[in-house]
Each structure stands twice: as structure tokens, then as C-alpha cells.
Amino acid sequence: MNEIKLEFEAVSENEALARVVAAAFIAGLNVTVDELEDVKTAVSEAVTNAIIHGYKECGGKVIMNAALKRESKDTCLLSVEICDTGVGIEDVEQAMQPMFTTGAENERSGMGFSFMEAFMDQVTVTSSLNMGTMVHMEKRLKGYDERQ
Ligand SMILES: Nc1ncnc2c1ncn2[C@@H]1O[C@H](COP(=O)(O)OP(=O)(O)OP(=O)(O)O)[C@@H](O)[C@H]1O
Numbered sequence: 001m002n003e004i005k006l007e008f009e010a011v012s013e014n015e016a017l018a019r020v021v022a023a024a025f026i027a028g029l030n031v032t033v034d035e036l037e038d039v040k041t042a043v044s045e046a047v048t049n050a051i052i053h054g055y056k057e058c059g060g061k062v063i064m065n066a067a068l069k070r071e072s073k074d075t076c077l078l079s080v081e082i083c084d085t086g087v088g089i090e091d092v093e094q095a096m097q098p099m100f101t102t103g104a105e106n107e108r109s110g111m112g113f114s115f116m117e118a119f120m121d122q123v124t125v126t127s128s129l130n131m132g133t134m135v136h137m138e139k140r141l142k143g144y145d146e147r148q
């Protein structure tokens with residue numbers, strides 16, 4: 001088991017930071033370029049949502065927790081959580097529908113959650129109005145880190 005926690009300001013420059021940290025966290029495994037891209041894209045979508053929807057681009061703190069657990073001889077489970085304490089989501093089920101967006105006027109397409117679901121094995125969203133949002137994602141990866 002390996003775990004990290006990263007807390008950063010909700011500004012767009014930090015999307016790249018979160019992507020790179022997530023990629024570095026699994027770099028010790030034998031992940032394919034595709035798997036690495038999947039994780040980076042999913043993290044990026046969740047962090048973007050926290051910045052633009054959760055905090056309405058007015059800033060706040062975003063926390064990324066990541067954990068890697070060895071599951072079998074040659075697989076491990078990556079969990080990544082992106083948390084904000086922003087405005088929250090009124091109806092999570094509706095928000096996760098492909099093409100649902102509250103940002104149409106800002107040229108949002110409503111595909112962020114769909115990408116997360118497509119690129120990760122599991123996505124669970126927990127949110128309360130005015131309390132914030134937690135996006136928990138899991139992906140099974142081949143290979144394991146000798147340190148686990
Ligand atoms: N962290 C969050 N805090 C508050 N609302 C959120 C959060 N994440 C998502 N939402 C809500 O869920 C909707 C759908 O999110 P999703 O990422 O699928 O699409 P989008 O961000 O609107 O567009 P895209 O990701 O394609 O640019 C958002 O429009 C927003 O209303």
C-alpha cells in the first residue's frame with residue numbers, strides 16, 4: 001500500500017500539477033502509455049470541475065488523495081479522490097449524464113464525468129450543496145511496485 005495527499009489552490013495552472021503528480025505516482029508500475037493517459041485525463045477532468053464548477057473560478061483548496069494497493073501477483077488497484085469544499089452538486093445522477101452541463105454559456109460540453117467513467121473502472125461522486133464534492137475513481141492496473 002502506498003498513499004499520497006496533495007493539497008493545492010484551485011487555479012487552472014494546478015490542473016497540470018495534479019496530472020503530473022498522478023502520473024508520477026504510478027510511474028513505478030508497468031503501465032502502458034494508454035493507461036497513463038487515461039489516469040491523467042480523468043484527474044484533469046475532476047480537477048477542472050472542482051476549479052470551475054465547485055469554486056466558480058474564485059479559488060479554494062482542492063485535495064487529491066491517491067492510493068495504490070497490490071491486489072494480486074501482478075495487478076494493483078489505483079484509487080484517486082479529488083475533493084473540493086465548493087458549491088456542491090444538487091443532483092449527482094443528472095450531473096453525470098452525458099452532455100449535462102450547467103456551463104453551456106462557457107462552451108462546456110458536459111462530457112467530463114463521461115470521460116472519467118470511460119477512462120477509469122469505477123467513478124463514485126458524493127456531493128452536498130454548499131459542502132462540496134468528492135469524486136472517487138478506481139482503476140485496476142497491471143504490474144506492481146516492488147515497494148508495496
Ligand atoms: N466539483 C463540482 N462542483 C460543483 N458542480 C460540479 C462539480 N463537478 C461537476 N459539477 C456539475 O456537473 C456538471 C457536469 O460535469 P461534467 O464535467 O460532466 O461537464 P462540464 O464540466 O459541464 O463540461 P466539460 O467537462 O465537458 O467541459 C457540471 O456542468 C456542473 O454543473
Ligand SMILES: [Mg+2]
Nearest residue numbers: 045049112113
Ligand atoms: Mg467538466
